[in-house]
Amino acid sequence: MNDPQNAKDLEAEGNIGRPLAWMAFAGLGTVFTAGAIVGVIAASKEDGSAFSATAIGIIAVFVAVIGALLYAQWRLARRIAASGGELTRRERLNRNIMIACAVMGGIIGLALSIVGGAMPSEPLAIFSDSPLPIALAILLAVFWGVVMPVIAWFWHTRAIDEQEAHAYRDGGYYAAYAYLVGAPAWWFLWRGGVLPEPDGVAIFATFAIIWTTVWYWKKYR
Amino acid sequence: MENRLRVLRAERQWSQAELGERLDVSRQAVNAIETGKYDPSLPLAFKIARLFGMSIEEIFDDGFDGDTHE
Numbered sequence: 001m002n003d004p005q006n007a008k009d010l011e012a013e014g015n016i017g018r019p020l021a022w023m024a025f026a027g028l029g030t031v032f033t034a035g036a037i038v039g040v041i042a043a044s045k046e047d048g049s050a051f052s053a054t055a056i057g058i059i060a061v062f063v064a065v066i067g068a069l070l071y072a073q074w075r076l077a078r079r080i081a082a083s084g085g086e087l088t089r090r091e092r093l094n095r096n097i098m099i100a101c102a103v104m105g106g107i108i109g110l111a112l113s114i115v116g117g118a119m120p121s122e123p124l125a126i127f128s129d130s131p132l133p134i135a136l137a138i139l140l141a142v143f144w145g146v147v148m149p150v151i152a153w154f155w156h157t158r159a160i161d162e163q164e165a166h167a168y169r170d171g172g173y174y175a176a177y178a179y180l181v182g183a184p185a186w187w188f189l190w191r192g193g194v195l196p197e198p199d200g201v202a203i204f205a206t207f208a209i210i211w212t213t214v215w216y217w218k219k220y221r
Numbered sequence: 222m223e224n225r226l227r228v229l230r231a232e233r234q235w236s237q238a239e240l241g242e243r244l245d246v247s248r249q250a251v252n253a254i255e256t257g258k259y260d261p262s263l264p265l266a267f268k269i270a271r272l273f274g275m276s277i278e279e280i281f282d283d284g285f286d287g288d289t290h291e
Binding site for chain 1: 245248
């Protein structure tokens with residue numbers, strides 16, 4: 001129970017935006033550092049020789065960085081959990097959906113990286129437009145076109161509250177205007193020979209990033 | 222829009238989570254309303270007013286002081 005007289009505590013309640021952002025950055029840092037370790041190992045294997053002292057040193061540093069990032073995430077998670085009391089029903093549901101999505105995304109990402117590693121042209125790399133095996137293409141399309149909308153519908157109708165819905169709508173407005181302004185401008189500049197041909201994936205990624213950034217800012221500011 | 226939500230909640234010694242649970246919203250929503258960063262919808266404003274046994278005008282203040290029937 002919070003002390004109602006403690007204005008400082010009350011001020012701190014519920015302001016979880018900043019620790020949540022740091023947690024996301026630490027999570028991304030963990031993934032990228034793990035990727036760097038895989039890169040160092042792959043480079044060492046390509047040499048055909050045993051791991052050099054330098055490679056081992058670099059890997060050790062990266063492992064230490066991952067340890068520090070995981071510790072930071074644990075501390076931040078505790079701080080978020082302690083803010084403003086227990087999670088409400090909607091927050092628990094929201095969190096569980098996010099965890100389920102992250103696990104599904106992780107499994108798909110892992111499967112794709114394994115499948116992609118066996119392919120010569122790296123068709124699964126971001127921004128790649130190389131052909132995909134038909135089964136994989138259908139699988140990805142079904143996930144993106146059927147499974148994700150069902151999860152999104154459930155999330156919108158059951159998990160989020162009106163404040164988050166409002167933040168999400170604002171994000172949609174900003175992203176839609178960025179698209180309506182940016183995509184044709186790029187197209188005109190391409191036709192004028194100023195820019196390279198418009199890239200659908202880059203436009204999609206920009207749209208998604210703007211939407212997510214505004215949603216986050218509006219929800220947690 | 223200014224409001225008395227934080228004071229009313231503190232008087233009842235509710236955490237933001239407890240109030241959020243009663244209103245079926247998140248702690249972040251309670252915090253955003255209390256700090257004036259988000260104005261609740263009319264249905265949620267009525268829900269808040271009913272919870273505290275007050276009128277909406279007793280909790281929320283839009284700063285308007287004049288006569289609406291000029």
